[in-house]
Amino acid sequence: MSFKQIVYQIHTRLQSIYPVEKRSKALAFAFVAIGVAMDNLNVAGSMATMYSTLEHFHSTTTTVSWVLSAYALTLGAFIMLGGKLTDILGPDVVFISSLFITGLFALICAGIENQIIVLIVFRALQGITASFTIPSGFAIAGNYFEAKSLGNALVVLMAAYTSVLGFGFVIGGAFSVSSIGYKGIYYLTFALSVLISMILYIIHVPIAKPQAHKDTKLKYLDFGGSALFVIGILLITLGLTEGGDSWKKPSAYIPLPVGVLVLVGAFVFELVIIQNRKDRVDSRADAKGQDSYLYKVHMLIPREMMFLPNFFPFVICTLLAFIYFIMMVSGLTQYHQYVEGDSPLITGVKILPLSIGLCLLAILNLETLFYRIGMKAVLIFSQVVAVFMLLWMSRQRYDSLHGYWVYELVPLFLFGAAINIYYSIYINAMLRRTPVHLQGVTSGFLQTIGQVGICIGNALTATVLGEIEIATTSDERERMQSKIDNIFYITLACSAAATITLFFISDQKSADGAPSDESVEEVQASCDSKELQV
Incomplete structure (x- = not known):
């Protein structure tokens, strides 16, 4: 008996533990949502434990920053490839296997003691496998659900993916002040990732290839x-x-x-x-x-994707949204730690209203109301709210009495709610109108745009702040306050530009219907007839 036959027999026996006909898509998808959240839990936790990593390896700030940068570098670069592999190999296969390997890389990262370069290398490898979980997770939603149910599933995914940032800061902050230090976040993500992938292997509902991919083979990638x-x-x-x-x-x-x-x-x-x-x-x-x-x-980049309704306005707006989102989070994090002298744990708790705002709107799921008002109007409203909340938060000063309670708590919550409105509507409007055989690569492309936005936001934040240390005098706090103000000016400019971009989208009466000024047939006809030439 060949090795391949042995593996197949083991696979068949394991799959028979829980018969396919008894499996629930809703239950499997709940674990998929948690698995998708592992990426941002990893990112936020690593940011919160940066100082603990610095202390452990006795290295420079620049070198230690590559523990996070290496992960972000490969994550952003390989998402599109992960989306295409999702379309070819199947989203369930890609998601379960990549989540499992990502967990193993987390365990290896936790076990590295003295060589920070080795840690950086394995973080880069972890970023590659983690990048495959994002488009495959969204593609599973597209294969498991339809119409309104798909909309609910996508909202849950976006809520899990974005809201975990705040909780990741709290968890990472707690680990950073404990004896286990930065390793805690790696042990946690290892345990969760491996456990979820093993559970999904047993309980997931297998996904058959769509007709458009029946004859696709990896060798033709x-x-x-x-x-x-x-x-x-x-x-x-x-x-x-x-x-x-x-x-x-x-x-x-x-x-x-x-x-x-x-x-x-x-x-x-x-x-x-x-x-x-x-x-x-x-x-x-x-x-x-x-x-x-x-x-x-x-x-890797199918032409049909370019002709999806509102594709380019959403790409531009999403890029801007990720830029100002990460700059706002990074700016407030640096402000609390370096101006107010808060620990990573306290900083995470202060950022938590952002995650609560993101979660609450996802739980309420106001899609019917949003489309009754009009998709375009609601999207523009969400960005206008984001602009005013950023303006409100920018008024905070280190010498203000009760500054956090007056200038951050409420606007941070409302900002999270506004961002959730945008993310949930845009991802629904895009993926629910995307053919099943293109959902992996389309999701991958949109997430790549988001990762590029995060990189731009981080680069702008680092450029504005420069080398920073904990401020101990009034002059140092004043200089740091001025830099934080500059960050908020950039976020305001980006959010205003995103608002203007949304005026150019075509309105939709529902996430599943055609745009009010262009039929689905016209979109398909334009896709079939247009030929790109040099």
């Missing part, structure tokens, strides 16, 4: 275009990360433009060269051409 895309995103993220420290370094100003050029090359290679080749073969009904590799290749 566009490896060239995928490599260009990954390298481009890696270089851009590296440039932004290094630029946060200093834009005068070659490691900052060289990777950024090179990465942009490589990324443009990836788009041209797929959307122009390969796509035009496919179009010519189809127009000539060339049977020989249909057997060629270039015709069969699965593009």
